[in-house]
Amino acid sequence: MVTVTQVLRIARFSTPGLKQSGCNSVAAGGPRQKDFPSGSPLRLAQHALLCMSNKPGDHLSETQERRREKAAQEPSNGSSTSMAFTEEVGRLVRRGRARRGITRRQLATDSGISERYLAQIEGGYGNPSLTVLKAVADALESPITELLPLNERHERLNRIIDLLNRLAPSEWPALEELIEQRIVQSAKAERAHRIALVGLRGAGKSTLGKILAEWLGYPFVELNRVVEQEYGANISMLIEMSGVSTFRRYERASLEKVIADHDKVVIATAGGIVSSPDTYALLLRRAHTVWVKATPQEHMSRVMAQGDLRPMSENREAMADLVAILEARSQDYAQAEAQLDTSGLTVEQSAEGVLQLVQEWIK
Numbered sequence: 458m459v460t461v462t463q464v465l466r467i468a469r470f471s472t473p474g475l476k477q478s479g480c481n482s483v484a485a486g487g488p489r490q491k492d493f494p495s496g497s498p499l500r501l502a503q504h505a506l507l508c509m510s511n512k513p514g515d516h517l518s519e520t521q522e523r524r525r526e527k528a529a530q531e532p533s534n535g536s537s538t539s540m541a542f543t544e545e546v547g548r549l550v551r552r553g554r555a556r557r558g559i560t561r562r563q564l565a566t567d568s569g570i571s572e573r574y575l576a577q578i579e580g581g582y583g584n585p586s587l588t589v590l591k592a593v594a595d596a597l598e599s600p601i602t603e604l605l606p607l608n609e610r611h612e613r614l615n616r617i618i619d620l621l622n623r624l625a626p627s628e629w630p631a632l633e634e635l636i637e638q639r640i641v642q643s644a645k646a647e648r649a650h651r652i653a654l655v656g657l658r659g660a661g662k663s664t665l666g667k668i669l670a671e672w673l674g675y676p677f678v679e680l681n682r683v684v685e686q687e688y689g690a691n692i693s694m695l696i697e698m699s700g701v702s703t704f705r706r707y708e709r710a711s712l713e714k715v716i717a718d719h720d721k722v723v724i725a726t727a728g729g730i731v732s733s734p735d736t737y738a739l740l741l742r743r744a745h746t747v748w749v750k751a752t753p754q755e756h757m758s759r760v761m762a763q764g765d766l767r768p769m770s771e772n773r774e775a776m777a778d779l780v781a782i783l784e785a786r787s788q789d790y791a792q793a794e795a796q797l798d799t800s801g802l803t804v805e806q807s808a809e810g811v812l813q814l815v816q817e818w819i820k
Contacts, residue, residue, distance in 0.1 A: 547583065726740065
């Protein structure tokens with residue numbers, strides 16, 4: 458057993474080394490410097506005892522905990538939107554805990570998050586990371602999405618999913634067929650003779666759209682050009698000056714304008730229109746859609762053939778990025794009514810292929 462005398466001796470001669478190793482009596486919960494005269498035996502002895510009595514790494518974890526709690530008390534950007542978001546997260550955590558019928562202390566034990574930090578989160582002034590929310594969700598035995606605020610659209614979808622879960626899986630096919638019939642019936646009137654081409658840049662949407670519109674006698678609209686007209690600048694400047702979210706708002710408004718102005722039209726959309734679920738859902742609902750696709754190699758070569766050498770000059774991993782984007786968006790593009798693979802085809806062959814696809818829609 459270490460005696461007080463030994464502790465004092467250790468404190469007198471070893472404290473500088475302890476401090477260098479990261480030991481700090483304040484972090485460990487000990488007295489602050491002002492509580493004792495600087496360098497007093499009692500001060501040094503308490504410092505040494507605290508350092509020796511804690512396990513390696515305890516001070517680091519406590520320091521991290523204090524930093525995390527301090528960060529939680531500081532608003533992320535001071536905006537009312539952020540405050541409303543954190544308050545809603547807190548409400549959802551409280552609701553999840555109430556649903557399970559457990560105390561905050563129990564949740565702290567199960568999640569490994571301090572009770573004080575949980576109080577901050579539930580109070581609406583915490584700023585939890587996804588890792589923290591995942592730990593809380595796991596402790597509540599619920600998916601993390603139940604702790605994230607959702608907009609009205611997703612709330613309705615969640616309601617539908619809840620209703621579906623009450624049905625036996627054997628009844629799902631019949632319900633799926635019923636929903637598809639409803640969509641097809643309403644789509645006939647809503648889509649009119651509007652035809653929209655979707656897909657990544659370099660697929661040939663603009664080229665084929667112009668040819669198709671000329672053959673059908675329909676106007677051709679490139680959605681990005683409408684966005685530029687409405688904003689008063691090109692797309693690059695719009696995004697640079699106002700951000701992607703502003704571009705998405707203009708894209709949605711421009712699509713609504715085109716739909717309102719034309720019953721017969723061929724539309725070429727931007728490749729990223731699928732990034733806005735509501736805008737893409739509007740397009741699918743109000744226009745017949747064709748996914749114009751090609752191999753990643755052809756996408757890249759066509760973009761460069763248009764004179765845009767940025768993919769190769771600015772990013773040596775451009776091909777890998779393109780493949781990743783295509784894989785991420787393929788499921789959304791596949792929601793189109795029809796698909797046309799232009800890989801290895803001439804422009805004339807591709808144009809004839811898209812014309813055959815739309816024949817049924819323009820009768």
